Amino acid sequence: MTDTPTQYERPTTDLGSAHRSITPSILYFGTPVGVISTLNESGSTNLAPISSYWGLDDLLVIGLAATGHTVANLRRHPELVLNLCSVSQWESVECLGRLTGAHPVPRQKPSGTQFAADKFGAAGWTPLASTSVIPERVTELPVHLEAAVTGIRDEADQLAVVFARCQAVHVLDELTVAGTSHIDPGKWNPLIYNFRHYFGLGTRLGIAARAEVRAAGRCEVEA
Template sequence: MKTNLSAAVTHDVIDPAILNFGTPVVLLSTVAGDGTPNLAPMSSVFWLGKTAILGMGGRSQTARNLLATGECVLNLPSVDQVDAVDRLALTTGRADVAASKRSVGYRHESDKFGWAGLTPVPAVSGRAPRIAECPVNLEGRLVAHHKLAPADLAPAMLDDPATYLFEVAIEREHVLPSVRQPGTTNRVDPDRWRPLVMSFQKFYGLGAQVHPSRLATIDEEWYR
C-alpha cells in the first residue's frame, strides 16, 4: 500500500539569507587596464554550452577589471587546492576597502597569487593569467553584462552601486592530463575530476557516482 507522502512529510518555511545550495568554486583571474592581475574566488557561476554566467557585486576589483578589459580566466580548483582558495577569502584587490566588507574582516591584498601560493602562467588569448595548480583553466572573453534590479538583491548588498551578471564566452580550455578521459581527445573524466564545491559558505568535494545517468547514453559530442 502506498504511503500518503503529503500527509507524512511537512516542509518548513524558512528565509535563508543566501541560496547557495552547492556550486563549483572558481578562481577568477582578471587584469586591470594597466595589466595588473587580480585573483578572486567565487561560486556564483554556471555554464550554458560554451558560455559562463558569472554573478558578482560591482564594487569588486574583479568586476571593475571585467568591465574595463573584458578579459578573464576561469580557473577551476580541485579539492587539492582548498587551502589556497581559503587563503584568498576575506581579501580584496581594491585598496579602498568598502566599509561593509571591512566590517566583516576583508582587507586589501595586492599580490593575490603570492598570498595564495599559486603560480600564474600566461594565457593564449589574453593577458589575464592562468593558474598552474588548477586542473582546469578556461580562457574567456566578456560578451555582455547585465545589472540586477535592486529589488532582487539582499539588503547587505545594497551599498554596492550594482550587482552584475556577466556573460563570458569560453575561447580556450586547458586541462591537466590527470583529469582527461583515457582514449579520448576532448573529454574530461568525471571519475578523475574532483571539483571543489561551495555550499552555504563551506567547502565540499564530490564523492563517487551515485547512480547511472540516462543522459550519459547520449554521446557528449551531440552537445557541440
C-alpha cells in the first residue's frame, strides 16, 4: 500500500506586506570572499576567487561554474585550499577575477578576460607549501583551509557543487585567541562580497548564545 502525500494549499491572505517580488540576476546577499587553490595539469597551482561557499563542521560546500578551469582541475586532482581574504586584499581579488587559467580563453568567459599562467604573480602574492594537499597556499592571505574533495554534483545551468572535507587549518597567529584553537572574532575582518560590491564587517551587534569566544582574547567553553 502506497501512502498518499498530504495535499496542502498555499495561503492567499494578503496582510499588506511591504515586500516586492523581484527577479535578481544573482543571489549574492553577502558572503566572505575566498581564493581557491587547485592543481593545474602542469603541476602548478591555479588561483580563482569565489564567494559561493559555506562550511558545516569540517565539510566545505562550494558552488562553481561546471565548465570552469577550477572544476576541471578538481575532477582531475580532488584537492584544494580555500584561502580566505581580509578587507585589505579586495583589489588583488578583483584582479584575479579578470583572469583565467584556461588557454585559450573559453568563449563563455566575460569580455576582457585574459589568460594567466602565473596567478600568484598576477595578484602580487607568493606561494606557500601546504601540509596535507598538493595545491599551494597563498602566503599573504590570513586563513588557509586545506581540503580533500569527496564529491562533485553537477546541476542545471552549468553549475557544480563541490563537497570537500577540511584536513588542515592555518591562521595568522594574531587572529587567534592565545593558547587556543579559537579565532578572535574581534580581530578577524573578512572581505564580504555583497551583490558584486566589496565590504568589510561593521560594528558588532551582539554575541550568539553558543559563541565560545565571549570577549576580546577570552574563551568561555562549556565542559
